[in-house]
Each structure stands twice: as structure tokens, then as C-alpha cells.
Amino acid sequence: MAKIVGITIGPIIETISESKKIYEIANASSFFSNIIYEFLCNIETDTYDIITPNFKDSDKCKNNNEKFYPDRVVLKVKDASRKEEEILKEIDGIYQNIVSNEKLIELKDYINFNIIVEELDEENIKKIFEHLDGIELIKNFSNRDEIKDIIKRINRYLENKKTLNKEFDVNFGMDNGNEESGYRAIIALDLDNMGKFSQKKLEETLEISEAVYRYIESLNKFISKKYDKKQEGLVLYSAGDDVLAILNPKHIFEFIEEACNKLNEIFSCFENRDLSVSFGIFICYAKYPIKEAIEKAHSLLFSKAKAIRNTASILIEKHSGQSVEINLENLIDKEEGKFNRNNNYFKYMKNSLSNGKSNSNDEENKERLLNAIVQKVSxxxxxxxxxINNSEKEKMIKSYLSELFDAKLEGKEQLEYLEKLLCSIEDKEKFSKEFRQILSFFRMLKFYVSRGKGEGR
Structure with a gap:
């Protein structure tokens, strides 16, 4: 039997939910991450093995403000004969030393820092997370007025660290790219079927923890990279196997492909063929309340994408109030373990967005055609x-579309997509669902064309 220590800190989600500005959300997440970082720096590796998160001696005492640490820590006590009371006192002592900092002392009562010690067989170490799930239900909640004051205190605590402020320069928008206008994408990402990893040995658990860290770090770097010397994304929260971020909508398809390919690259050495990744992506106008936008992204992820798995559920809510929703399923080819390049919706959307700069007349003609497609096909x-069940459906669909549309050169590609998608519907039982997907695809394509007139993409 091994003595395992589980630690959880919060309330992260509640604090983020009451933050009204993007920089406040990022700072709230950074605040809890910073405490975990300082805690890990003070863990004696002669006494404890750090199972998760992936943390090495080389990480200590570095300026790691750009790295997010999760809200959970799992340790193995090297001397299993030690008493539980002694371990709890020692771990709590490390935490108390951290929060005794003059600037942290006024936040001490707000922070939920929970510690448990369990005796587990080494092959069942991951059961510690079930215990942490239960203990996280017991929280000290503050009233909303107090939380608003807490957010101000958090910003003050972080003022000497590398954090965001009201003047941060990130181009989230598809229009003129500033804080007050344009459209932005809120992305919630989570890995599927993590429980199917073999973790019968401690070494396996440590290897998986390191792989998860490398995977999430690679996504964070993608989101934060610069285009024409300007950042177009921001990680708001990154912990364990999930990410919450804001990204310019122009890059979401590139990001989805990157996330799928990196999954194969990093986890291919493990025996988990069911591993995949799901996304909830909410695209909204810049002045849409950030708290509600995050809630919608999480709802898309957990109510829709995770229900199917290996799926990106995307919802666009326009400034006018109209909305478009589509599910991009089968993102990873389970046989090859790689990004599924035969996903027609994804392939056609990415092709349409990567055709380079067009003149305004071409874009206006495309927009009119896309509008006509949606209206006439609907x-x-x-x-x-x-x-749809006719043996000559391909010929009949091609003939009917030629009667409906007078295709100019700049619209030929879109009509080819329409024909192929309609012909791919196999029977009447699937018709209703797949037909709605086709209409959503063209509504989404119209959104991108209308928002990006004259832009190089």
C-alpha cells in the first residue's frame, strides 16, 4: 500500500465567473496557478514524489508566470510508515507559509486549500481523483459583493508580476481587431477517454502526467503565438487536460487540426486507441458578456461535443441575434490515430478560408451566392x-443545382461543395440531421466571408 496525498485549490471557476473583464479572468486563473507553483517549489523531493502535475527540480524558482499549473496536486509519500496526522500537518505548514505573505494574508480566508491522505494500491492511485471530486463539493462560498472585492485584491497581489492589465494588446477580433469590436472565439477543450490509459504502475501514471503537460503546453504556445508581430489569442485557464482560451475566429480550424495532430504525436506511445479531443467553441461579438460567453463554450463542450466525443461543437451568435451551430464529428481517425483529413465539412471550410486575399467584388459575389444557397436549398x-434514395441521385442533384444557380467563377467552388455534401447523404433516415448540417456549414461560411472581406486569411 502507498500513502497518497491529494490537494485541491479554489474556488477557481467561481472567481472566473464573477470576473467581468478578460484581464481579470486571466489574472484570477494566474493567481491560483501561482500558489500551486510556490507550493510545488517547497515540496521536498526526498520526502515526496510529485505524481501530478509534471514538475521537476529544474522548474523551481523560475519565473513561470506564463505557465499554468492545475488546481490539483497528487503526491506519493516515500515513507509509507509515516502517520497521516504528521503528513497533513507538514503539507498544511507549507501552504500556511505561502499565504502568510503580507499581500496574501487578506485573501487567505477566501482560498479553499483542501488536503487528503489515502492509502491506495499503486495500481489504483488514480482513485485519489475520485476522493478529490468529493472534497471539492465542500467549499466556502463568498457573497458576490465580497468576490468583486476579492478580484481587486487579486489584481493588487499580482501587480508586480507579469500579468494582464486593461491596456493589454491582443487582437481577438475578425473585424478591426480591438477590444471593443469584431468577433472572438471562446474555446473550451477537454481530452476524451483519459480513464482508459493503463496506470497499473506509478511509472505509467508519471509518464501520462508528463505527456498531458507537454500536450497542453503545445496548445498554449499555439494560442499565444503572434501573427504579424501581434498576438491573436490568450489562454485564460489551463490545467490538467483542459484549456479555456480566447482566439481570433480566423484560426479556430487551424487550432483544431493542431490539437488533433499533437494528440497523436505525444500520446502515440501509449495504448489508448480511444483517446480523442473535444471542443466547445462559441464565437460572439466582442461586447458579448465574457462570463456568459465562457458558460456557452463550456455548455457546448460538455452537453454536446463530449456527448459525442471526438467532436468540435461550434456556435456563432451574430450581433443581430441570429445564430449558426454545427458539429464537426470524427476529428481523429481512430484507425490511423491522426487527424481525419476526410472530414468534408472541416476540409471545405479550411480550403475556403485559406484561398488568400480576394478583391471586394469577388467576396461580395461569394456572399450573395452563399445567401442564395441557404435560401434556395432550404x-x-x-x-x-x-x-435521396434514387439510384441516380448524383445525376439528379447535379442537374437540379444547375437549374437553381448560375455559377460564376468565384462561386464554382462553393457549388461543388454543395453538390458533394448533398450527394453524401445516404438515406432518408439521416436526411434531416445531415441536411441541417449542410445549411449550417454554408451559413458559417457566409459569416466568415462577410466578416473577412478583403482580408488575407
Missing amino acids: RDSFIFEAI
Whole structure:
């Protein structure tokens, strides 16, 4: 039997939820991450093995403000004969020394720092997370007025560290790219089927922890990279196997592909063929309340994408109030373990967004055609449904579309997409769902064309 220490800190989600500005959210996340970092720096590795997060002696005493540490820590006590009371006192002592800092003392009562010690077989170490799930239900909640004051205190505590402020320069938007206008994408990401990893030995658990860290770090670097010397994304929260971020909507398809490919690259040495990644992506106008935008991204992730798995659920809510929603399924080819390049919706969208700069007339013609596609195809859905089981449906669909549309050169590609997508519907049972997906695809494509007139993408 091994003595395992589980630690959880919070309330992160509640603090983030009451933050009204982007820089406040990032700072709230950084605040808890910073405490975990200082805690890990003070763990004696002669006494404890750090199982998760991935943390080495070389990480100590570095300026790690750009790195996020999760809200959970798991340690193995090297001397299993030590008494539980002694371990709890020692771990709590490390934490108390951290929060005795003059600037932290006024936040001490707000922080939930929970410690448990369990005796577990080494092959069952991951059961510690079930115990942490239970202990996290017991929290000290503050009223909203107090939380607002807490957020100000957090900002003051971080004022001498590398954090965001009201003047941060990040281009989230698709329009003129500033804080007050344009559209932005809120991304919630989580790995699927993590429980299917073999963790019968402590070494396996440590290897998986390190792989998760490398994977999440690679995504954070992608989100934070610069385009034309300007950053177009920001990580708000990154811990364990999930990420919350803001990104310019132009890059979400590139990000999805990157996340899928990195998953294969980093985890291919493990026996978990069911491993995949799911996304909840909410695209909204810049003045949309950030708290509500985050809630919608999480709802898309956990209510829709995670219900299917290996899926990106994307919702665009326009400034006018109109919305478009689509699910991009089967992102990773389970046989090859790589990004599925045969996903037509993804392939067609990415191709459309990577065609380079177009003149304004071409873009306006494309926008008119896309609008006509949505209107006419939606109007004539009963016709397509009637011929979908016909042995000559490809010929009939091609003929009917040629009657509906007078394709100019700049619209030829979109009509080819339409024809292929309609022909891919296999039978009437699947018609309703897949037809809605097709319409959503063209509404989404129209959104990108209308927002990016004249831009190089």
C-alpha cells in the first residue's frame, strides 16, 4: 500500500465567473496557478514524489508566470510508515507559509486549500481523483459583493508580476481587431477517454502526467503565438487536460487540426486507441458578456461535443441575434490515430478560408451566392429528400443545382461543395440531421466571408 496525498485549490471557476473583464479572468486563473507553483517549489523531493502535475527540480524558482499549473496536486509519500496526522500537518505548514505573505494574508480566508491522505494500491492511485471530486463539493462560498472585492485584491497581489492589465494588446477580433469590436472565439477543450490509459504502475501514471503537460503546453504556445508581430489569442485557464482560451475566429480550424495532430504525436506511445479531443467553441461579438460567453463554450463542450466525443461543437451568435451551430464529428481517425483529413465539412471550410486575399467584388459575389444557397436549398429541402434514395441521385442533384444557380467563377467552388455534401447523404433516415448540417456549414461560411472581406486569411 502507498500513502497518497491529494490537494485541491479554489474556488477557481467561481472567481472566473464573477470576473467581468478578460484581464481579470486571466489574472484570477494566474493567481491560483501561482500558489500551486510556490507550493510545488517547497515540496521536498526526498520526502515526496510529485505524481501530478509534471514538475521537476529544474522548474523551481523560475519565473513561470506564463505557465499554468492545475488546481490539483497528487503526491506519493516515500515513507509509507509515516502517520497521516504528521503528513497533513507538514503539507498544511507549507501552504500556511505561502499565504502568510503580507499581500496574501487578506485573501487567505477566501482560498479553499483542501488536503487528503489515502492509502491506495499503486495500481489504483488514480482513485485519489475520485476522493478529490468529493472534497471539492465542500467549499466556502463568498457573497458576490465580497468576490468583486476579492478580484481587486487579486489584481493588487499580482501587480508586480507579469500579468494582464486593461491596456493589454491582443487582437481577438475578425473585424478591426480591438477590444471593443469584431468577433472572438471562446474555446473550451477537454481530452476524451483519459480513464482508459493503463496506470497499473506509478511509472505509467508519471509518464501520462508528463505527456498531458507537454500536450497542453503545445496548445498554449499555439494560442499565444503572434501573427504579424501581434498576438491573436490568450489562454485564460489551463490545467490538467483542459484549456479555456480566447482566439481570433480566423484560426479556430487551424487550432483544431493542431490539437488533433499533437494528440497523436505525444500520446502515440501509449495504448489508448480511444483517446480523442473535444471542443466547445462559441464565437460572439466582442461586447458579448465574457462570463456568459465562457458558460456557452463550456455548455457546448460538455452537453454536446463530449456527448459525442471526438467532436468540435461550434456556435456563432451574430450581433443581430441570429445564430449558426454545427458539429464537426470524427476529428481523429481512430484507425490511423491522426487527424481525419476526410472530414468534408472541416476540409471545405479550411480550403475556403485559406484561398488568400480576394478583391471586394469577388467576396461580395461569394456572399450573395452563399445567401442564395441557404435560401434556395432550404426552400427546396423536400425535393432533395424525395430523390435521396434514387439510384441516380448524383445525376439528379447535379442537374437540379444547375437549374437553381448560375455559377460564376468565384462561386464554382462553393457549388461543388454543395453538390458533394448533398450527394453524401445516404438515406432518408439521416436526411434531416445531415441536411441541417449542410445549411449550417454554408451559413458559417457566409459569416466568415462577410466578416473577412478583403482580408488575407
